[in-house]
Amino acid sequence: MRVLRNVFRRKLRAFLTIFGITIGVLALVVMGAMAEKLQLLVDGGVEYYGDKVIVSGAGGVAGFNISPMSRSVIDDVEKVDGVTRASGAIGMLLDEDPSGVNMGIPASIEGVDFRSEGYETFETRIADGRQLEKGDRGKVVVGSDLVTKIEAEVGKDVTVRGKEFEVIGILEKTLTAPDMTVQMVLEDAQDILVGDLPAALRDQVDKRDIVTSVVVYLEDGKNPDKMATVIEGEIPDVDAMGPEGFKESVQEPLKIFNQIIYAIALVSLAVGGLSVINTMTMSVAERTREIGIRKAIGASNGAIMRQFIAESAVIGLLGGLLGLGLGYLIVMGANSAGAASATELFLITPRLAVGSGLFAVVLGVLSGIYPAWHAASLNPVQALRYE
Amino acid sequence: MDTIIEVRNLTKRYRLGKDNFVDALRGASLEIGRGEMAAIMGPSGSGKSTMMHIAGCLDTPDAGQVWLSGRRVDGARGKELARIRGTEVGFIFQGFNLVPTLSAVENVALAAEYAGISRRDAAAKAREMLELVGLGDRMKHVPSELSGGQQQRVAIARALVNDPSIVMGDEPTGDLDTGTSAEIVDVMRTINRGRGTTFLIVTHNPEVAASCDRTIRMRDGVVEDAGVAVAEV
Secondary structure, three states: OHHHHHHOOOHHHHHHHHHHHHHHHHHHHHHHHHHHHHHHHHHHHHHHHOOEEEEEEOOOOOOOOOOOEEOHHHHHHHHOOOEEEEEEEEEEEOOOOOOOOOOOOOOEEEEEOOOOOOOOOOOOOEEEEOOOOOOOOOEEEEOHHHHHHHOOOOOOEEEEOOEEEEEEEEEOOOOOHHHHEEEEEHHHHHHHHHHOOOHHHHOOOOHHHEEOEEEEEEOOOOOHHHHHHHHHHHOOOEEEEOHHHHHHHHHHHHHHHHHHHHHHHHHHHHHHHHHHHHHHHHHHHHOHHHHHHHHHOOOOHHHHHHHHHHHHHHHHHHHHHHHHHHHHHHHHHHHHHHHOOOOOOOOOOHHHHHHHHHHHHHHHHHHHHHHHHHHHOOOHHHHHHOO | OOEEEEEEEEEEEEEEEOOEEEEEEEEEEEEEEOOOEEEEEOOOOOOHHHHHHHHOOOOOOOEEEEEEOOEEOOOOOHHHHHHHHHHOEEEEOOOOOOOOOOOHHHHHHHHHHHOOOOHHHHHHHHHHHHHHOOOOOOOOOOHHHOOHHHHHHHHHHHHHOOOOOEEEEEOOOOOOOHHHHHHHHHHHHHHHHHHOOEEEEEOOOHHHHHOOOEEEEEEOOEEEEOOOOOOOO
């Protein structure tokens, strides 16, 4: 292709310029992949929390509490006007001793009491094996991101908090919280939770009475945020959180985080764009005489402009593809390195891949406009005399 | 005889700096007939190249009129000038001036492509023209693989590819040795006789001028002697 031949007339310079774009696109792809992963995680949360209220013991941190309550709260909540169902659950961290920085959601255990059946609209599907059912003592269903970490396989035993459990199912990837969850029946989770308590306390609690959160399902048309306030008012010593609470605590900070990520990526792309302008300007200067010839043999200004913009766009395209490829390798590498500890940080979505590629081409075209216009506006006689 | 080019009272002033002008043309007039092969001679700075550039629509005059194939072109600008350069005029330059990344056949085809001919037809026409100038066996070579004489043959083929009314040579033999120079003049002469293509050649070389039908002499921006056309034999 003629355009490629022109671009690679100065090989080193062409490669350096292309790498400039590559680095920018690489930053965009890798950081964007992190943003996309977090975004999907949060979107899942927004969907899950969208129509319900989560009740937890007062003093816990919204959403990730470990402040136990009595199961009597379930009955109390169901008496509140507008509530159709309340379901108790136990949530706790999977690692007894969580260490290291964790972006996203930490691995967790979820004990369920099955009262949500028929009310929950957020579905998790099974990839292998079967769903957890009532009375499945000693059995677990494992979220897709945890499969490597705990070496889960359907039919085999895994060790969770020092106890053996049979894996009966593995969840389909949801790209949000369930991927990082081991599901078990409430009783098993209660055993683990109470086992964590100091020995002196252990005997004083009725472990079958403990839940850490209550998921509240509402009548159609009820505003979950208003209902959260009502529940907090009617039941002592609990925190109730509606979707707004989740958004405030998670979605807003994520937005800012995403903006910072994309700003950094765009700055590196802008630098790449400037290097394309520089290269194309030099290329036009070196080829002044050639531009004179082309005009002498009938090239219109438009034809000259198209030629140089095409060259610039190809630089952008090659840089973009290379950046996308490298970004893909890095993301895959980082994800598989993180799989052992279940910290999949990145996700390259189709829109991110297509967007980054397109952006690189557009950047190439934009960077080429001025040098191309300069080339097109050269006077043919002067250009031909240029040495 | 049919007139291909007629220029009347051309003036052109180049500004070199503040209050520093060069009057390249000061009212030059000239006529070139169809099928003629004419040489323009004159000292450096006599305006011969400027005259040729304006007559060939590479440049525009400050004043004066230019007719190309009977059509007034001195008022043409931009796209129209590019179109005339592409289809009605062919140029051959001193420094061969081929595009270095393109092969011989691509260089010739490029002129046809700029004139709006499809890539395939342009390539076919280019091959035909290269055969005509005796370069049928060098079509895929890039300029750096060709000798000066071969490069100039490619340039001639390129100038002919759109069947122009006139081919203009700006010192086409200036960078060639005597033997090669004579070969190139022969090629042009053969094409002039065989195809009836009009040639206008700016040269310093009296031998080149002697091979032409007439010699026009310029000095100080005007045509000093329009020469007399040698009668057709």
